[in-house]
Amino acid sequence: MTKKITVIRGDGIGPEIMDATLHVLEALGAGLSYEEVDAGLVALEKHGELLPQATLDSIRRNGVALKSPLTTPVGEGFSSINVALRRHFDLYANVRPAKSFPNTRSRFPSGVDLITVRENTEGAYIGEGQAISEDGEVATLTQKITRKGSERIVRYAFDLARATGRKKVTAVHKANILKTTSGLFLKVAREVATQYPEIEFNEMIVDNTCMQLVMRPEQFDIIVTTNLFGDIISDLCAGLVGGLGLAPGANIGKDAAIFEAVHGSAPDIAGKGIANPCALLLGAAQMLDHIGQPQNAERLRKAIIATLEARDSLTPDLGGTGTTMGFAKAIASRV
Ligand code: NAD
Numbered sequence: 001m002t003k004k005i006t007v008i009r010g011d012g013i014g015p016e017i018m019d020a021t022l023h024v025l026e027a028l029g030a031g032l033s034y035e036e037v038d039a040g041l042v043a044l045e046k047h048g049e050l051l052p053q054a055t056l057d058s059i060r061r062n063g064v065a066l067k068s069p070l071t072t073p074v075g076e077g078f079s080s081i082n083v084a085l086r087r088h089f090d091l092y093a094n095v096r097p098a099k100s101f102p103n104t105r106s107r108f109p110s111g112v113d114l115i116t117v118r119e120n121t122e123g124a125y126i127g128e129g130q131a132i133s134e135d136g137e138v139a140t141l142t143q144k145i146t147r148k149g150s151e152r153i154v155r156y157a158f159d160l161a162r163a164t165g166r167k168k169v170t171a172v173h174k175a176n177i178l179k180t181t182s183g184l185f186l187k188v189a190r191e192v193a194t195q196y197p198e199i200e201f202n203e204m205i206v207d208n209t210c211m212q213l214v215m216r217p218e219q220f221d222i223i224v225t226t227n228l229f230g231d232i233i234s235d236l237c238a239g240l241v242g243g244l245g246l247a248p249g250a251n252i253g254k255d256a257a258i259f260e261a262v263h264g265s266a267p268d269i270a271g272k273g274i275a276n277p278c279a280l281l282l283g284a285a286q287m288l289d290h291i292g293q294p295q296n297a298e299r300l301r302k303a304i305i306a307t308l309e310a311r312d313s314l315t316p317d318l319g320g321t322g323t324t325m326g327f328a329k330a331i332a333s334r335v
Contacts, residue, residue: 002032003033006035007067010265011068013270014265016324018280023332024331040070064256064259064287068265071267091253092119092152094118098113098237098238099241100113103311105243106243108217112237116223116230116234116237117156117223118225122144126227150185151192154189155192156252158196161196166199168222169221170203171202173185173189173203249283257290261283273324274323281331288300300331
Protein backbone atom coordinates (compact mmCIF):
# COMPACT_ATOMS: atom_id res chain seq x y z
CA MET A 1 0.00 0.00 0.00
CA THR A 2 1.34 3.43 -0.84
CA LYS A 3 1.88 5.89 1.96
CA LYS A 4 0.43 9.32 1.32
CA ILE A 5 2.61 12.30 2.24
CA THR A 6 1.65 15.95 2.44
CA VAL A 7 4.01 17.96 0.23
CA ILE A 8 4.57 21.69 0.65
CA ARG A 9 6.66 23.09 -2.21
CA GLY A 10 7.27 26.36 -0.42
CA ASP A 11 8.85 29.63 -1.54
CA GLY A 12 12.08 30.78 -3.21
CA ILE A 13 14.23 27.74 -4.00
CA GLY A 14 11.55 25.53 -2.40
CA PRO A 15 9.89 24.25 -5.60
CA GLU A 16 13.28 23.56 -7.22
CA ILE A 17 14.64 21.45 -4.36
CA MET A 18 11.27 19.71 -3.93
CA ASP A 19 11.22 18.69 -7.64
CA ALA A 20 14.74 17.34 -7.18
CA THR A 21 13.81 15.46 -4.02
CA LEU A 22 10.66 13.90 -5.49
CA HIS A 23 12.73 12.80 -8.51
CA VAL A 24 15.13 10.90 -6.25
CA LEU A 25 12.29 9.42 -4.16
CA GLU A 26 10.76 8.17 -7.40
CA ALA A 27 14.04 6.45 -8.31
CA LEU A 28 14.12 4.86 -4.85
CA GLY A 29 10.73 3.25 -5.45
CA ALA A 30 9.61 4.22 -1.96
CA GLY A 31 5.96 3.71 -2.89
CA LEU A 32 4.83 7.14 -1.81
CA SER A 33 1.95 9.23 -3.08
CA TYR A 34 1.70 12.94 -2.55
CA GLU A 35 -0.92 15.45 -1.58
CA GLU A 36 0.32 18.90 -2.51
CA VAL A 37 -0.85 21.84 -0.44
CA ASP A 38 0.25 25.45 -0.07
CA ALA A 39 1.85 27.42 2.72
CA GLY A 40 3.92 30.59 2.87
CA LEU A 41 3.94 33.38 0.28
CA VAL A 42 2.40 31.15 -2.39
CA ALA A 43 -0.53 30.45 -0.07
CA LEU A 44 -0.90 34.14 0.78
CA GLU A 45 -1.15 34.98 -2.92
CA LYS A 46 -3.51 32.12 -3.80
CA HIS A 47 -5.69 31.83 -0.70
CA GLY A 48 -5.16 35.06 1.21
CA GLU A 49 -3.49 33.41 4.19
CA LEU A 50 -0.04 32.03 4.96
CA LEU A 51 -1.24 28.79 6.49
CA PRO A 52 -4.62 27.73 5.07
CA GLN A 53 -6.89 25.35 6.96
CA ALA A 54 -6.71 22.87 4.04
CA THR A 55 -2.96 22.59 4.64
CA LEU A 56 -3.42 21.85 8.33
CA ASP A 57 -6.15 19.31 7.50
CA SER A 58 -3.89 17.54 5.02
CA ILE A 59 -1.03 17.23 7.53
CA ARG A 60 -3.42 15.96 10.19
CA ARG A 61 -4.89 13.39 7.78
CA ASN A 62 -1.58 12.06 6.49
CA GLY A 63 0.45 12.49 9.68
CA VAL A 64 3.61 13.12 7.67
CA ALA A 65 4.68 16.15 5.67
CA LEU A 66 7.72 16.96 3.55
CA LYS A 67 8.16 20.70 3.50
CA SER A 68 10.33 23.11 1.54
CA PRO A 69 11.36 26.39 3.15
CA LEU A 70 8.75 29.08 3.53
CA THR A 71 9.26 32.82 3.39
CA THR A 72 7.76 34.66 6.33
CA PRO A 73 6.96 38.16 5.05
CA VAL A 74 8.80 40.84 6.97
CA GLY A 75 6.55 43.22 8.86
CA GLU A 76 3.88 43.54 11.47
CA GLY A 77 1.28 40.86 11.86
CA PHE A 78 3.21 37.99 10.30
CA SER A 79 4.49 35.44 12.75
CA SER A 80 6.63 32.53 11.64
CA ILE A 81 4.67 29.81 9.86
CA ASN A 82 7.12 27.23 11.10
CA VAL A 83 6.46 28.21 14.69
CA ALA A 84 2.71 28.13 13.99
CA LEU A 85 2.98 24.59 12.58
CA ARG A 86 5.03 23.45 15.58
CA ARG A 87 2.43 24.84 17.98
CA HIS A 88 -0.58 23.58 16.07
CA PHE A 89 0.61 19.98 15.99
CA ASP A 90 2.56 20.05 19.27
CA LEU A 91 5.72 18.98 17.44
CA TYR A 92 7.78 18.62 20.58
CA ALA A 93 10.92 17.00 19.21
CA ASN A 94 13.22 18.84 16.83
CA VAL A 95 15.61 16.21 15.49
CA ARG A 96 18.69 17.39 13.61
CA PRO A 97 21.35 14.94 12.44
CA ALA A 98 24.84 16.23 11.65
CA LYS A 99 27.06 13.88 9.70
CA SER A 100 30.39 14.37 7.96
CA PHE A 101 30.21 14.15 4.20
CA PRO A 102 33.11 13.93 1.79
CA ASN A 103 34.11 16.81 -0.49
CA THR A 104 32.25 19.49 1.40
CA ARG A 105 33.81 22.66 2.75
CA SER A 106 33.76 21.28 6.25
CA ARG A 107 36.34 21.40 9.00
CA PHE A 108 35.37 17.81 9.79
CA PRO A 109 35.15 15.86 6.52
CA SER A 110 34.95 12.70 8.62
CA GLY A 111 34.25 11.57 12.15
CA VAL A 112 31.07 13.49 12.96
CA ASP A 113 27.84 11.51 13.15
CA LEU A 114 25.56 12.88 15.80
CA ILE A 115 21.93 13.85 16.30
CA THR A 116 20.66 16.80 18.32
CA VAL A 117 17.24 16.24 19.88
CA ARG A 118 15.90 19.63 20.91
CA GLU A 119 12.81 20.19 23.04
CA ASN A 120 10.60 22.37 20.89
CA THR A 121 7.69 23.54 23.04
CA GLU A 122 9.03 24.89 26.35
CA GLY A 123 11.88 26.87 27.82
CA ALA A 124 13.01 30.32 26.83
CA TYR A 125 11.25 30.48 23.44
CA ILE A 126 7.64 30.37 24.46
CA GLY A 127 7.48 34.08 25.09
CA GLU A 128 5.75 33.79 28.45
CA GLY A 129 6.29 36.60 30.90
CA GLN A 130 8.08 38.79 28.38
CA ALA A 131 8.01 42.33 29.68
CA ILE A 132 10.01 45.49 29.57
CA SER A 133 9.65 48.26 32.11
CA GLU A 134 8.17 51.57 31.04
CA ASP A 135 11.52 53.32 31.18
CA GLY A 136 13.00 50.56 29.00
CA GLU A 137 15.66 49.79 31.60
CA VAL A 138 14.55 46.32 32.76
CA ALA A 139 13.47 43.38 30.62
CA THR A 140 12.17 40.04 31.89
CA LEU A 141 11.23 36.67 30.49
CA THR A 142 9.83 33.56 32.13
CA GLN A 143 11.26 30.15 31.35
CA LYS A 144 9.01 27.21 31.97
CA ILE A 145 10.24 23.62 32.06
CA THR A 146 7.89 20.81 33.00
CA ARG A 147 8.43 17.23 34.09
CA LYS A 148 6.10 16.08 31.30
CA GLY A 149 7.93 18.09 28.63
CA SER A 150 11.34 16.97 29.83
CA GLU A 151 10.32 13.36 30.15
CA ARG A 152 8.87 13.04 26.66
CA ILE A 153 11.90 14.63 24.97
CA VAL A 154 14.44 12.56 26.89
CA ARG A 155 12.41 9.43 26.26
CA TYR A 156 12.31 10.35 22.57
CA ALA A 157 16.12 10.61 22.53
CA PHE A 158 16.58 7.21 24.19
CA ASP A 159 13.97 5.54 21.98
CA LEU A 160 15.75 7.01 18.96
CA ALA A 161 19.04 5.59 20.24
CA ARG A 162 17.42 2.19 20.63
CA ALA A 163 15.76 2.26 17.22
CA THR A 164 18.92 3.34 15.39
CA GLY A 165 21.48 1.30 17.31
CA ARG A 166 23.18 4.35 18.77
CA LYS A 167 25.11 3.88 21.97
CA LYS A 168 25.15 7.09 23.98
CA VAL A 169 22.82 9.91 25.02
CA THR A 170 24.27 13.14 26.40
CA ALA A 171 21.93 15.45 28.31
CA VAL A 172 23.09 19.04 27.88
CA HIS A 173 22.12 21.49 30.63
CA LYS A 174 23.15 24.42 32.81
CA ALA A 175 21.83 23.05 36.09
CA ASN A 176 24.72 24.49 38.06
CA ILE A 177 23.36 28.01 37.47
CA LEU A 178 19.76 27.55 36.27
CA LYS A 179 19.02 25.37 39.24
CA THR A 180 15.24 25.19 38.89
CA THR A 181 14.62 24.94 35.14
CA SER A 182 17.73 23.20 33.86
CA GLY A 183 17.86 21.39 37.21
CA LEU A 184 14.44 19.81 36.65
CA PHE A 185 15.35 18.83 33.09
CA LEU A 186 18.52 17.12 34.31
CA LYS A 187 16.78 15.36 37.20
CA VAL A 188 14.17 13.92 34.82
CA ALA A 189 16.87 12.96 32.29
CA ARG A 190 18.71 10.97 34.97
CA GLU A 191 15.49 9.20 35.95
CA VAL A 192 14.57 8.29 32.38
CA ALA A 193 18.13 7.11 31.70
CA THR A 194 17.80 4.37 34.32
CA GLN A 195 15.12 2.77 32.16
CA TYR A 196 17.57 2.34 29.28
CA PRO A 197 20.47 0.52 30.93
CA GLU A 198 21.96 -0.67 27.62
CA ILE A 199 22.51 2.92 26.46
CA GLU A 200 25.30 4.97 27.97
CA PHE A 201 24.10 8.19 29.56
CA ASN A 202 26.19 11.21 30.35
CA GLU A 203 25.57 14.83 31.22
CA MET A 204 27.42 17.90 30.10
CA ILE A 205 27.14 21.59 30.86
CA VAL A 206 26.20 23.57 27.77
CA ASP A 207 29.25 25.85 27.59
CA ASN A 208 31.63 22.92 27.88
CA THR A 209 29.52 21.08 25.27
CA CYS A 210 30.13 23.86 22.74
CA MET A 211 33.88 23.66 23.27
CA GLN A 212 33.89 19.86 23.15
CA LEU A 213 31.83 19.89 19.94
CA VAL A 214 34.35 22.10 18.21
CA MET A 215 37.38 20.18 19.52
CA ARG A 216 36.24 16.55 19.62
CA PRO A 217 32.83 16.17 17.97
CA GLU A 218 33.35 12.44 17.47
CA GLN A 219 32.66 11.83 21.19
CA PHE A 220 28.95 12.66 20.73
CA ASP A 221 26.21 10.33 19.55
CA ILE A 222 22.80 11.71 20.57
CA ILE A 223 22.49 15.05 22.37
CA VAL A 224 19.22 15.86 24.14
CA THR A 225 18.58 19.34 25.46
CA THR A 226 16.12 22.15 26.09
CA ASN A 227 14.82 24.60 23.50
CA LEU A 228 17.33 27.47 23.53
CA PHE A 229 20.45 25.33 24.01
CA GLY A 230 19.21 22.97 21.29
CA ASP A 231 18.70 25.80 18.83
CA ILE A 232 22.27 27.00 19.24
CA ILE A 233 23.92 23.59 19.42
CA SER A 234 22.15 22.20 16.36
CA ASP A 235 23.33 25.14 14.24
CA LEU A 236 26.83 24.73 15.62
CA CYS A 237 26.68 21.08 14.55
CA ALA A 238 25.44 22.02 11.06
CA GLY A 239 28.48 24.29 10.82
CA LEU A 240 30.81 21.47 11.80
CA VAL A 241 29.78 19.36 8.83
CA GLY A 242 29.66 21.91 6.07
CA GLY A 243 26.75 24.23 6.66
CA LEU A 244 23.19 24.77 5.61
CA GLY A 245 23.17 22.94 2.27
CA LEU A 246 23.56 19.60 4.10
CA ALA A 247 21.48 20.12 7.25
CA PRO A 248 18.07 18.45 7.53
CA GLY A 249 15.62 18.63 10.40
CA ALA A 250 12.47 16.91 11.58
CA ASN A 251 9.75 18.27 13.82
CA ILE A 252 8.00 15.36 15.46
CA GLY A 253 4.86 15.13 17.57
CA LYS A 254 2.51 12.39 18.66
CA ASP A 255 0.12 12.77 15.71
CA ALA A 256 2.19 14.49 13.03
CA ALA A 257 5.74 14.92 11.81
CA ILE A 258 7.18 17.47 9.41
CA PHE A 259 10.49 16.90 7.61
CA GLU A 260 12.46 19.73 6.07
CA ALA A 261 15.76 21.36 5.22
CA VAL A 262 17.12 23.62 7.93
CA HIS A 263 17.95 26.43 5.49
CA GLY A 264 15.54 29.09 4.30
CA SER A 265 14.07 29.96 0.90
CA ALA A 266 17.34 31.53 -0.32
CA PRO A 267 15.76 34.35 -2.37
CA ASP A 268 19.23 35.35 -3.65
CA ILE A 269 19.50 32.20 -5.78
CA ALA A 270 15.82 31.34 -6.32
CA GLY A 271 14.86 30.50 -9.89
CA LYS A 272 18.47 29.96 -10.98
CA GLY A 273 18.39 26.17 -10.67
CA ILE A 274 21.58 26.06 -8.61
CA ALA A 275 20.28 25.34 -5.09
CA ASN A 276 21.74 22.32 -3.35
CA PRO A 277 18.93 19.78 -2.85
CA CYS A 278 20.84 17.67 -0.28
CA ALA A 279 19.35 19.16 2.89
CA LEU A 280 15.80 18.41 1.80
CA LEU A 281 16.89 15.01 0.48
CA LEU A 282 18.40 14.21 3.88
CA GLY A 283 15.13 15.40 5.45
CA ALA A 284 13.37 12.93 3.15
CA ALA A 285 15.72 10.22 4.45
CA GLN A 286 14.65 11.06 8.01
CA MET A 287 11.06 10.80 6.81
CA LEU A 288 11.71 7.35 5.33
CA ASP A 289 13.13 6.22 8.68
CA HIS A 290 10.06 7.62 10.42
CA ILE A 291 7.56 5.80 8.19
CA GLY A 292 9.34 2.48 8.59
CA GLN A 293 11.54 2.43 5.50
CA PRO A 294 15.03 2.51 7.06
CA GLN A 295 16.54 0.54 4.19
CA ASN A 296 15.39 3.10 1.64
CA ALA A 297 16.64 5.87 3.94
CA GLU A 298 20.06 4.22 4.01
CA ARG A 299 20.10 3.72 0.23
CA LEU A 300 19.34 7.41 -0.18
CA ARG A 301 22.09 8.53 2.22
CA LYS A 302 24.62 6.20 0.57
CA ALA A 303 23.71 7.55 -2.88
CA ILE A 304 24.26 11.10 -1.66
CA ILE A 305 27.65 10.16 -0.21
CA ALA A 306 28.69 8.33 -3.39
CA THR A 307 27.71 11.33 -5.51
CA LEU A 308 29.69 13.68 -3.27
CA GLU A 309 32.68 11.32 -3.37
CA ALA A 310 32.56 11.26 -7.16
CA ARG A 311 32.11 15.06 -7.25
CA ASP A 312 29.39 14.35 -9.79
CA SER A 313 27.28 17.38 -10.76
CA LEU A 314 27.80 19.19 -7.45
CA THR A 315 26.08 22.56 -7.06
CA PRO A 316 28.11 25.79 -6.71
CA ASP A 317 27.85 25.92 -2.89
CA LEU A 318 29.86 22.65 -2.90
CA GLY A 319 32.39 24.02 -5.36
CA GLY A 320 30.82 22.48 -8.46
CA THR A 321 29.09 23.87 -11.52
CA GLY A 322 26.07 21.57 -11.49
CA THR A 323 22.37 22.34 -11.34
CA THR A 324 19.78 21.33 -8.75
CA MET A 325 18.16 18.76 -11.06
CA GLY A 326 21.49 17.60 -12.49
CA PHE A 327 22.73 16.85 -8.97
CA ALA A 328 19.46 15.08 -8.17
CA LYS A 329 19.77 12.94 -11.30
CA ALA A 330 23.34 12.03 -10.36
CA ILE A 331 22.08 10.91 -6.93
CA ALA A 332 19.09 9.10 -8.42
CA SER A 333 21.41 7.13 -10.71
CA ARG A 334 23.16 5.76 -7.58
CA VAL A 335 20.18 4.68 -5.49
P1 NAD B 1 18.60 31.19 3.84
O1 NAD B 1 18.89 29.90 4.51
O2 NAD B 1 17.45 31.21 2.91
O3 NAD B 1 19.89 31.68 3.04
C1 NAD B 1 21.17 31.95 3.64
C2 NAD B 1 22.29 31.79 2.60
O4 NAD B 1 22.49 30.40 2.32
C3 NAD B 1 21.97 32.44 1.25
O5 NAD B 1 23.14 32.97 0.71
C4 NAD B 1 21.49 31.28 0.40
O6 NAD B 1 21.70 31.45 -0.98
C5 NAD B 1 22.29 30.11 0.96
N1 NAD B 1 21.55 28.84 0.84
C6 NAD B 1 20.50 28.44 1.60
N2 NAD B 1 20.05 27.26 1.20
C7 NAD B 1 20.83 26.87 0.17
C8 NAD B 1 20.86 25.73 -0.69
N3 NAD B 1 20.00 24.70 -0.54
N4 NAD B 1 21.80 25.67 -1.66
C9 NAD B 1 22.69 26.66 -1.82
N5 NAD B 1 22.71 27.77 -1.04
C10 NAD B 1 21.79 27.89 -0.07
O7 NAD B 1 18.39 32.29 4.99
P2 NAD B 1 17.82 33.77 4.92
O8 NAD B 1 18.32 34.45 3.68
O9 NAD B 1 18.11 34.36 6.23
O10 NAD B 1 16.24 33.59 4.83
C11 NAD B 1 15.48 33.70 3.61
C12 NAD B 1 14.02 33.43 3.91
O11 NAD B 1 13.85 32.07 4.36
C13 NAD B 1 13.39 34.30 5.00
O12 NAD B 1 12.10 34.69 4.58
C14 NAD B 1 13.27 33.40 6.19
O13 NAD B 1 12.18 33.73 7.01
C15 NAD B 1 13.03 32.05 5.53
N6 NAD B 1 13.44 30.88 6.34
C16 NAD B 1 12.63 29.82 6.31
C17 NAD B 1 12.98 28.64 6.99
C18 NAD B 1 12.05 27.47 6.92
O14 NAD B 1 11.04 27.53 6.27
N7 NAD B 1 12.37 26.36 7.57
C19 NAD B 1 14.19 28.58 7.69
C20 NAD B 1 15.03 29.71 7.69
C21 NAD B 1 14.64 30.86 7.01
